[in-house]
Amino acid sequence: MFKKRECENDPTKRFKLENCLGSGAFASIYKAMDKSTKKYCAIKKIALKSKDQSEKKEFDIGIKLKHPNVITTLDCLFTNEHMYMAVELVNGGDLFTQLDPGGSGLAENIARKYMFQLANGIAYMHSQGIVHNDIKPENVLVHSGVIKVCDLGLAGDVHAERHGPATGTGAYMAPELINRKHSIPYNIEFAQDVWSVGVVLYAVLFADLPWEKAKPRDKDFNLFCRKGGVTSRLHPFNYVSPPMRQFLGMILNILPTQRPTMDQVKEFFSRKYTWFVADKSTLKISYGLKEVKAEKKVQAEKWKFDAEGNYAQQPKDTRNSSSSSVPSLHDEGFSADKANAKPLNNASPLDNFDQLEIV
Secondary structure, eight states, X not given: OOOOOGGGGSHXXXXXXXXXXXXXXXXXEEEEEETTXXXXXXXXXXXXXSTTOTTHHHHHHHTTOOOTTBOOEEEEEEOSSEEEEEEOOOSSOBGGGGSOTTSOOSOHHHHHHXXXXXXXXXXXXXXXXXXXXXXXXXXXXXXXXXXXXXXXXXXXXXXXXXXXXXXXXXXXXXXXXXXXXXXXXXXXXXXXXXXXXHHHHHHHXXXXXXXXXXXXTSHHHHHHXXXXXXXXXXXXXXXXXXXXXXXXXXXXXXXXGGSOOHHHHHHHHHSOOOOBSSOGGGOOOOSSOEEOOOOTTSOOOOOOBOXXXXXXOOOGGGOOTTSSSOOOTGGGTTOOOOTTOOOOTTOOGGGGGGGTSOO
């Protein structure tokens, strides 16, 4: 912590704010000089919405987290109208700025490195009982090639109860958060972060997003559910390797109890599976998902569940490459906990959104 002198309790005297690095509805980020240490940091200047300084929750969480892949929180000071929170200054911008819209995504070796570090940082947060609750490329900073998870403004303790509309960023929010009655309280859970990491992975792979929101009325998400989730019958999933396709199917499972843990996600990214089955330079992506026409003799794949709520694979002659010739991730530590899954008896994900509602 910083030395405490009377003048240092006044953020306007303590910090020399320089250029603005970014701004939002309630906060702005500045490059700043800390006059007490003569070192540069980043200052998040947050407008206080209440007199009880509830915004300090972000600082209270951040100051406890010590990990190379999580932004380091340094200190915070208050005026009557703002909180000034000091965090480490990074030199590489955020992950979003490294994605070229309409391009072919990051090079596989860079993408693998970044996604492993992101999973490593979030897994650490989960080990401390913290849900980030707003994982997206804009909240993933890069410092000298090292990922730094930032912006803990929506973070909270796992199982913490919240009220009203769920908080987060639409395209990255898990379906169980979006498809619920706002009048009913809900809890924040680790599985919601796992889904968000899955959407970030999609963005890193394809420099795009699969849908606007994970709602049945969204045409892309509707198609995703009708076709049984991640499958080679949907473009651009047909461009990824079978192991990556199976992994995407697990991490983007609409049933939260069947998603892997962040430790399992991290383990997958540490492996040397090939991510793509074709030359990435030939990959052409347009926003959303597109159906790939199947051969006449091959039946369309759909998710099927047995009476215990477990995924039942199609017979060999009706399966496509998304479920064949794939290393058994379930046998190698990637099986998600299905203990609380509800029976879905031959239902597709789209037919069972009522079971996602938080009650």
